[in-house]
Amino acid sequence: MSDELPTDDLDDLLAPPPPSTDATLRSALLRTTQRRVCRTKWVRRAGKVAAVAAVFVVGVGVGALRTPPERETVVVTREVETIVATVPVVVPVVISATEAPSVPPPTLTAARLELDAEQADGAAAATLYRRAGDKYLAAEQDYANAARCYRLFLTRSGDTALSPEPEDSWLLASLKNAAFKEKIHATTDG
Structure with a gap:
């Protein structure tokens, strides 16, 4: 057996053609290929730009078509009617002390009670602080x-106020x- 394959008439x-030794043909082929690659690149870029421009133009067109036409401005004039109304006026009347009806005292706010407590002394201040605390808690839920x-x-009432009521x-x-626990622990600790 021989290592050579039999020759075929095809x-x-x-077989590939033998390489050309002509330098002008090679350089012309290189220039043509470079131009074709460059042109393909620019055609693709131009296609993308054209697609973006087309989308923009379609968007502007849709916006222009969807914009409602200007509406007519209609001015409506109305006749003004004059209406006469009677308004009651409060007239103060002086009444003697024996005829004066009893007027309930004005309700004081929690802030006003607290301000009065700051200006008072002793037991009156303690009472006003308690009333202000009750008012803050019940009326305003300001804990x-x-x-x-x-x-x-x-603090103002002293130890007598610590008993529950x-x-x-x-x-x-x-x-x-x-406060009671604090007082007890303060005396037992020394």
Whole structure:
């Protein structure tokens, strides 16, 4: 057996052509290929730009078509009617002290009660602080101000106020309990 393959009469036809030695042909082929690659690149870029421009133009066209036409401005004039109304006027009348009806005292706000308590002394201040705390808690649900007023009440009233009473609010009862425990622990610790 020999290592050589038998020659086929189609080998000459199927074999690649021999390389050309002509330099001008090679350079012309290189320039043509470079131009074709460059042109393809620019055609692709131009196609993308054209697609973006087309989308923009379609968007502007849709916006222009969807814009409602200007509406007519219609001015409506109305006749103004004059209406005469009677308004009651309060006239103060002086009444003697024996004829004066009893007028309930004005309700004081929690802030006003607290201000009055700051200006009062002793037991009156303690009572006003407690009333202000009750008002903050019940009427305004302002727990921080209520707790502050209750603490000032306990400070101004002394040890006698630490005993629980049936009319104490839950916040005041809690503060009394804490103050009592604090007092007990302060005396037992030395």
